[in-house]
């Protein structure tokens with residue numbers, strides 16, 4: 470077998486990359502890769518050998534924080550340093566772009582590799598799920614996003630994550646995909662932005678605001694649907710209150726960090742765009 474080379478992933482690689490990942494039962498990543506290959510803040514890479522894509526990885530520059538995800542190596546190419554090489558190539562590019570905190574969510578297969586590359590477990594994501602609810606005419610305190618919400622929404626996001634995700638917020642938030650909860654003085658207490666690949670970034674400064682959003686999402690999903698949220702271990706109140714209203718843990722995974730600790734509010738985080746971008 471020829472030794473694979475690394476290069477940026479182009480939009481024309483999305484079909485082959487999607488097929489590689491789906492063919493090995495690691496989910497449907499097409500819409501995410503279409504986004505990543507057309508988003509300036511993303512650094513999508515492939516490993517290629519003999520004209521065939523045999524590995525993928527995506528970095529995302531969220532201001533001072535860089536995310537690493539979608540690291541996938543074809544099963545017959547594993548164990549030869551390719552996972553490490555593609556991860557290192559992304560790290561180099563994120564660091565050149567000024568990222569001082571590198572973050573990822575590790576699978577059990579990936580964790581040892583990342584530990585050897587200097588990442589440490591920071592906390593755990595808890596993915597919880599509930600079935601949907603019958604719709605109601607009007608949901609209390611939750612309304613569709615308007616463009617004038619952007620400054621307040623981005624401020625809340627920066628304070629919660631310690632990152633700059635304005636690039637993704639501006640591309641993905643509109644009146645259909647995003648909802649906000651406003652506080653007493655009209656400021657934004659919480660928001661959800663749904664991504665085309667199914668995730669939903671949710672930041673809320675209180676459990677009350679987050680539960681309103683979760684309930685609105687359950688009503689939008691209807692009794693045949695389901696809703697997922699992603700909280701961190703630090704959010705003790707949120708985990709308890711979601712359990713009270715019927716959410717149950719479906720899986721958990723470590724969030725790992727290399728570099729500077731972030732200035733963030735882990736208890737404000739209630740959902741992710743995905744685990745490759747935060």
Ligand SMILES: CC(C)(COP(=O)(O)OP(=O)(O)OC[C@H]1O[C@@H](n2cnc3c(N)ncnc32)[C@H](O)[C@@H]1OP(=O)(O)O)[C@@H](O)C(=O)NCCC(=O)NCCS
Nearest residue numbers: 540541542547548549550551552553574575576578579581
């Ligand atoms: C996790 C994953 C990306 C690792 O890819 P990989 O190419 O096998 O990774 P590497 O080869 O760089 O390192 C893995 C192993 O190979 C070994 N290795 C590294 N370089 C090597 C070399 N030159 N020769 C032989 N073995 C080598 C490593 O020591 C490591 O072994 P260990 O885990 O037993 O200690 C791959 O298993 C995968 O795609 N899994 C499914 C998707 C997934 O879970 N991705 C992680 C998302 S967070």
